Amino acid sequence: MRLILDDEQQQLSATVHKVLADHAPATRVREVMTSDVGEDTDLWRRLSSELGVAGLVVPERFGGSGAGHVERCVVAEELGAALTPVPFFASAVLAVDTLLGLGDDEACAEFLPTVVSGESVAAVAMATADGMWGAKPLPVQAESTGDGWQLTGTAPYVLSGMLADVLLVYARTPDGTGVFAVRPDASGMTRVAARTLDPTRRIARLDFAAAPARRLGTGDAGELRRSVGELAAIALAAEQVGGMRRVLDMTVDYAKVRVQFGRAIGSYQAVKHTCADMYSDTEQAISALRYAAWAADHDRDALPGAAALAQLYIGPSYFRAAANAVQLHGGIGYTWEHDAHLYYKRAKSSELLFGGARQARERLAGLLDLPGGS
Amino acid sequence: MAAAGESAEQFRARVRAWLAAQATGLTGSGSDDVVEQAKRFQAALYDAGFAGISWPAEYGGQGKDATLQQVFNEEASGYELPTSPFMIGMGMCGPTLVDLGTPEQKTRHLRPLLRGEEIWCQLFSEPGAGSDVASLQTKAVADGDGWLLNGQKVWTSNAQWADFGAVLARTNTDVPKHKGITMFIVDMRAPGVEVRPLRDMTGKSPFNEVYFDDVRLPGNAVIGAVDAGWQAAVTMLGHERVSIGSSARRRYDPLASQNLVELAAELDTGTEPDVRAGLVDLYAAERVLSLFNTRLQQEADAGKAPGARGSVSKLAGALLLWRAVEVAGSVAGPRAIAWDPEDEGDQLAVAINGTPASSIAGGTNQIQRGIIGERILGLPKEPQVDRDVPFRELRVGTQTSG
Numbered sequence: 001m002r003l004i005l006d007d008e009q010q011q012l013s014a015t016v017h018k019v020l021a022d023h024a025p026a027t028r029v030r031e032v033m034t035s036d037v038g039e040d041t042d043l044w045r046r047l048s049s050e051l052g053v054a055g056l057v058v059p060e061r062f063g064g065s066g067a068g069h070v071e072r073c074v075v076a077e078e079l080g081a082a083l084t085p086v087p088f089f090a091s092a093v094l095a096v097d098t099l100l101g102l103g104d105d106e107a108c109a110e111f112l113p114t115v116v117s118g119e120s121v122a123a124v125a126m127a128t129a130d131g132m133w134g135a136k137p138l139p140v141q142a143e144s145t146g147d148g149w150q151l152t153g154t155a156p157y158v159l160s161g162m163l164a165d166v167l168l169v170y171a172r173t174p175d176g177t178g179v180f181a182v183r184p185d186a187s188g189m190t191r192v193a194a195r196t197l198d199p200t201r202r203i204a205r206l207d208f209a210a211a212p213a214r215r216l217g218t219g220d221a222g223e224l225r226r227s228v229g230e231l232a233a234i235a236l237a238a239e240q241v242g243g244m245r246r247v248l249d250m251t252v253d254y255a256k257v258r259v260q261f262g263r264a265i266g267s268y269q270a271v272k273h274t275c276a277d278m279y280s281d282t283e284q285a286i287s288a289l290r291y292a293a294w295a296a297d298h299d300r301d302a303l304p305g306a307a308a309l310a311q312l313y314i315g316p317s318y319f320r321a322a323a324n325a326v327q328l329h330g331g332i333g334y335t336w337e338h339d340a341h342l343y344y345k346r347a348k349s350s351e352l353l354f355g356g357a358r359q360a361r362e363r364l365a366g367l368l369d370l371p372g373g374s
Numbered sequence: 375m376a377a378a379g380e381s382a383e384q385f386r387a388r389v390r391a392w393l394a395a396q397a398t399g400l401t402g403s404g405s406d407d408v409v410e411q412a413k414r415f416q417a418a419l420y421d422a423g424f425a426g427i428s429w430p431a432e433y434g435g436q437g438k439d440a441t442l443q444q445v446f447n448e449e450a451s452g453y454e455l456p457t458s459p460f461m462i463g464m465g466m467c468g469p470t471l472v473d474l475g476t477p478e479q480k481t482r483h484l485r486p487l488l489r490g491e492e493i494w495c496q497l498f499s500e501p502g503a504g505s506d507v508a509s510l511q512t513k514a515v516a517d518g519d520g521w522l523l524n525g526q527k528v529w530t531s532n533a534q535w536a537d538f539g540a541v542l543a544r545t546n547t548d549v550p551k552h553k554g555i556t557m558f559i560v561d562m563r564a565p566g567v568e569v570r571p572l573r574d575m576t577g578k579s580p581f582n583e584v585y586f587d588d589v590r591l592p593g594n595a596v597i598g599a600v601d602a603g604w605q606a607a608v609t610m611l612g613h614e615r616v617s618i619g620s621s622a623r624r625r626y627d628p629l630a631s632q633n634l635v636e637l638a639a640e641l642d643t644g645t646e647p648d649v650r651a652g653l654v655d656l657y658a659a660e661r662v663l664s665l666f667n668t669r670l671q672q673e674a675d676a677g678k679a680p681g682a683r684g685s686v687s688k689l690a691g692a693l694l695l696w697r698a699v700e701v702a703g704s705v706a707g708p709r710a711i712a713w714d715p716e717d718e719g720d721q722l723a724v725a726i727n728g729t730p731a732s733s734i735a736g737g738t739n740q741i742q743r744g745i746i747g748e749r750i751l752g753l754p755k756e757p758q759v760d761r762d763v764p765f766r767e768l769r770v771g772t773q774t775s776g
Contacts, residue, residue, distance in 0.1 A: 001668070002672070003665065003668055003669035003672050004669060004672050004673055004676060252751045252752070252753065255753060256752070256753060256754065263754070263757065264753075264754045266747070266751075266753035266754055267753065267754040267755060267756055267757070268756075269740070269743075269744070269756070271753075272743065272744065272747035272748070272751075272753050273740070273743040273744070273747065275746075275747055275751055275753060276689075276742075276743035276744075276746035276747045276751070277743065279686070279746055279750060279751060280686045280689055280690055280746065283666055283683065283686050284662045284663060284665075284666045284686075284690060285662075286669070287662060287665040287666040287668070287669045288661075288662045288665055290665075290669065291665050309658055309661055309662065312654070312655070312658050313658050313659070313662050361650075361651060361654045361655070364654045364657065364658065365650055365653075365654050368635060368653070368654065368657060369635075370635065370638075370644050370650055370653060370654070371639070371644050371645050
């Protein structure tokens, strides 16, 4: 296994970092997060068309660069560090992985080039009502109408579901799980913007009442849904690691300049030791992330365990770091003006996304052959 | 025998074959004579060309690349080698002599150490000098062409077997504490050296108190330079961190998650939700720390030195053990309180009772957090009231420095 980045990967990281620093500073993030759309569509088109961030795992014949998951994670780290409100997760992770996994070249050729270029945004409905992608029955039922399909039910927790112009829905069919494309203007579909804990990530609910849909691929997509969930957990872990690094840097910088009782607060052990714990957690989180990203590219047998390990370890660690960042900034850290609360909210929200630590723990218990469980 | 121009993979194959033939079935403990077994095994390692793999060939080492030592360690991690009496000599004192010793010292000491003929100990800590080692009070006073050593050391592992020790002593009290220390080689069989075993909280005696009463040191016993002992100590502690970081985990560790999973299956407690969650979280923490150590190694191989990040490994390892103690309790329940004499409860009890050592020995968790905060994150130091004060004016431990 390889747990360190090569020169090109480091270069990619530096490039994305610079673009985000120039075009999506915190002031811009705040402007976008309070807007109606809530996502920076101009920046997303730029990141997609100029840097190719949406096509890193997409083969060249569908418009991507075919780089890999390590590279996609490098980008996710920077987006997570800057809290950039773009539809990366929906389009470049969930939709791309779903389309590539279907084994349906026609669907890939139809959707991927515009998703990769940023001209269209794709969202994926795959969660059950408990927020997981586990074994429980999907909340949307698909019925054949002879020449097509129609969907009925309620799909919760759809990232970028309001913005997307391509909607992919995992639904129950008589022969297992199917993936369906729904037009954004389809009759019988209603989109409801959810209110969210994290103001920098927009989420929608999709209500279907006999909405016309087109089935993509053939056969049962249950396993696909599971592996898309695992890859999503890894990309999420990368975002979380980026956020951890940023809150650690913010906090250490502040502890060096904030003076109380005549000296910098970072000289007090209570503050210094908390920063040391944040660093120790972050360094370990980076290691778990690199392993999971490496497994996604090079060792698919190890992927389920590596993804669950990253999700279980990193989610709670990021929230702990973000909470400590607020704490060590003191009163100023609790204000709306300071950015600490944005990381706090992102960290808690991400910790619970895609099944959270609870589902990851259950997955690992299975891999460890622990008896019991649900 | 060491073959010239051997590749790393050939070396690995040779190590693997040798270990399979020579180390299978060894336990590292339980033998009636730990020292005799260790000496025999170390001599065999030397004869096979696996002792001091990266040490200079002119003093008995193999003169090879340090990565081959790593290869050896990887291959050896599946065995429990009976070399613990030599750990301090091989891991700390020997490498420090390689760095700082005179040609005469290297010639006298390195080969006998590699051949398993002489055991070493390290004499730094004192009752008044724990985390603050530089406040030590053991004194060496110039006496003719040598020195007279007086004082007391504590927590000295292997002193009961040791032939030689590396001792830190104060040689100048008119300068600040870091500037008046010298490191010496002391003959542990010399008149005036007294070793008293010290029981730890598991009831065993792995370490000792050592008393020096007018012990004569020859002039050529100085390691490095007079009054430059702090630099020598930092050199040795650097070797210690590497030594702890790369040392293989014991093959049977009752607090390892895999063994606790087996215990839970045996006791039928693994279906309890809190026990399950505890076991999985412990496994995750263990695995993530091991990935961190692998990443550190890969960075070192790529030319980026681990520096103070070894402290993360040490700190996280200690915190992991404490978590394991908690999980072990939930797995074992009352079986950790009392057990039949023929059962295996002793091992778990010793592991539970031995865990505090992990967050104290080799630098406490508090010291490691200070190192991470100051050397890695660049946070300012605490105001140091003793940094520029002559040692004779300081208070030390619970006493005055006298």
